[in-house]
Amino acid sequence: HFPISSRIWRPASLLPRAIMFELHGTVEEPTRKIYFDAKSYIQTKLGNKISKKSILYGSSKIRVLGKTIVEPGVVIRGDLATVDLGKNCVICENSVIRPPDQRYQGKTIFVPLKIGDHCIIESNSVIQAAKIADYVHVGKNCVIGKRCMLSSCVKILDNTVLAPNTVCPPFTVFGGSPGKVVARLPPSYQFFCMEQTMTYYRNFVEKPRDPGSSARQSARQSTRQSRAPSRTSKVSKS
Secondary structure, eight states, X not given: OOOOOEEEEOOTTSOGGGOEEEEOSSOOOOSSOEXXXXXXXXXXXXXXXXXXXXXXXXGGGEEEEESOEEOTTOEEETTTSOEEEEETOEEOTTOEEOOOEEEETTEEEEOOEEEOSSOEEOTTOEEOOSEEOSSEEEOTTOEEOTTOEEOSSEEEOTTXXXXXXXXXXXXXXXXXXXXXXXXXXXXXXXXXXXXXXXXHHHHEEEOOOOHHHHHHHHHHHHHHHHHHHHHHHHHHHO
């Protein structure tokens, strides 16, 4: 869903730890819009677009601030603890958002999970973090372990597994299994994430209706209306 023109380069004057994840320009506009069936999505007053094929347990404890997309197959476990989703987030297909658990006074309790603004969680990823701050991009097939803390401006590469209680500092790129820092992000990553999520939302539009079907419906309505006076006239003559 989110092609990024990017590459990793190694400055000669810096140590290997300071590899910079360079972003080229802005997110390109898709050649075609991303269409969805309006009948299979719930659109709220705040601009949220939530698929009816997603599974939201404990929906009363799931709060979505606005302009967030939840695609089919997503599972959100609000029955365990409160789940907060920020503005302009994209939760892709078959991802799982589950509040983490921890031991407290000999009992197992679940900790509320908060996801910030302009965050992207791509398909088939499992999230059990305690907090995900703003401008975070989690790739495909990732596992974010229990009670992880992801700071603002963090990118998790595809197929990354973060061990429980991992803390991701700002402007870092994590990859591998177990996940570790593999690169750093430029200071402009915040604006890159904002444009990425807003572009995706802007191009995520309702599927246009078939003009043939609408013409057939109008023809049916016109025939019904034309038949109605004739029936009334017969009744009046009798």
